[in-house]
Amino acid sequence: MNGKQAAGYLAADWVKDGMTVGLGTGSTAYWAIERLGQRVAEGLLIQAIATSSASEELARKYHIPMIEAAQVDRLDLAIDGADEVDHELQLIKGGGGALLREKLVALQADHFIVVADDSKKVDQLGVFKLPIEIVPFSYEWTLRKLRSLYPADFQLRQQDTNQLYVTDNGNYIVDAAFGRIEDAALLAQELDHVTGVVEHGLFIDITQTLVLGFADGHTEVIEKK
C-alpha cells in the first residue's frame, strides 16, 4: 500500500451509515472512493455527490448511490486530495482541473477531510502552480489583467498542442507560478475579485482534517487547530 492509498483508505473510515458524502477528484481521492465502494458492497448505506465526471464514473462503477446537488442542503462529509497543504491546512487544489466543484462541495460539507501523501506537505504554498479557472469569453482580457496584477508567470492550460484544456464546467484554467505565496489568504481574497475569474485553487480555512499517507503505508492524522 502506498501513501495515497493508505490516506484514501483511512479517510473512508470516517463515513458512517446515513451520511451524504462529497467525493473528491484525483489519484488519492480515487482510493477513498474505492474503499467506500467496498464498504457499500458490505452494506454501508450512504449517498454521494461527485466533484468531477471522472469521480462520478468511478463511484457508479462501485455502485455508490449518487444524488444531485439540488437534492440536499448540506453534506455530512467530503473527502478530497490536494496539490499542496501547509501547516495550517491551507491548500492548493485544482491540478486535475476540478477545483470549482471541489470548492463548492467542500464548503457545503460539515467536515472536510483532505487526503494526501507526504510529498504534498509544504512549509509555504506556491511551488505548485496555482490553478485559476476563468471564463472563456474574453479570456485574453482576464489573462492580461492577472499579468498586470502579479509578477508571476501565467500559462493557459493546454489539453494538447492545439487545444486549450476545458473544465467540466466549460471554462479554461490558468496555471500561475507564484513561487512562494507570502499571504495565501490575501491572494485568495484578491483573486475572488478579479472579473473573469470563476474560482481559484486556494482553499483557505476549509479543511478540518488532513490524513497524510507515507510510502511505507503508515498514516498521520492532523486536525485543524
Ligand SMILES: O=C[C@H](O)[C@H](O)[C@H](O)COP(=O)(O)O
Ligand atoms: O483538480 C484536482 C484536485 O484538486 C485534486 O484533488 C488534486 O489535484 C490532487 O490530486 P492527486 O491526489 O492526484 O495528487
